[in-house]
Amino acid sequence: EGDPAGERFRAWGSVKASWGDQKMELSAEEVTLTDRVPRRVSASGKVLLTRPQERLTASFLDWVFGPSQEYVAKGGVKAEMPGRVLEAEEAGRKGDRFWASQVRRFEDRREKLSVKAGRVEARTEGEELRELTASSQVFAVVEGSDGTPVNLRGDRLLYSKNKGSVALVGNAEAVQSGHSVRSESILYDLASRRIEAQGRPQLIFTPGKEKKTP
Numbered sequence: 001e002g003d004p005a006g007e008r009f010r011a012w013g014s015v016k017a018s019w020g021d022q023k024m025e026l027s028a029e030e031v032t033l034t035d036r037v038p039r040r041v042s043a044s045g046k047v048l049l050t051r052p053q054e055r056l057t058a059s060f061l062d063w064v065f066g067p068s069q070e071y072v073a074k075g076g077v078k079a080e081m082p083g084r085v086l087e088a089e090e091a092g093r094k095g096d097r098f099w100a101s102q103v104r105r106f107e108d109r110r111e112k113l114s115v116k117a118g119r120v121e122a123r124t125e126g127e128e129l130r131e132l133t134a135s136s137q138v139f140a141v142v143e144g145s146d147g148t149p150v151n152l153r154g155d156r157l158l159y160s161k162n163k164g165s166v167a168l169v170g171n172a173e174a175v176q177s178g179h180s181v182r183s184e185s186i187l188y189d190l191a192s193r194r195i196e197a198q199g200r201p202q203l204i205f206t207p208g209k210e211k212k213t214p
Helices: none
Strands: 008-021 024-034 041-050 054-064 070-081 083-092 098-109 113-125 128-143 147-160 165-176 180-188 193-199 203-207
Touching: 024 054, 098 128, 113 147, 128 165, 147 180, 165 193
Parallel strands: none
Antiparallel strands: 008 024, 024 041, 041 054, 054 070, 070 083, 083 098, 098 113, 113 128, 128 147, 147 165, 165 180, 180 193, 193 203
């Protein structure tokens, strides 16, 4: 069905649609297309959107057509893209920035970083993750110098590609192979795989080598 002006169209019942100029295919139980600026499509019920090397599933999706990606997805969101996976209750993207809430899993295979948190906000450049902030019951996993995982917990996590580090702030803890460090803040250097715990006492060690310097 559509409106008299021909600017809004609605279809339901195992709907499939494609946009060749966007290289995008969409399937859902119900789809509404708004053909006026900003041009957008809303979909609900078993939503599946695919683009070259990208796949997104959710219960609801609102996608805005434009020169850069812009969307909001809700309900069992899973987004897969080159080197990266996101599973959350809600997620959105606008240009080079994206966010997600109730994040069950965010994994960046290039940086060997996995995060679970109440909320995640990040910035990318092309396919590269540049910055990420996670808050509310943060749990993260990074790779230690010997290849074994280092489990990180804290109130807030800050990842920076430029600084080459992961920082935990507030009730910070790092655990590997039965060894743990707790502090108000912890800095993890991704190049050297070194942990610096800042507080009292201050500890610095390299996971996997079991070195500790008081």
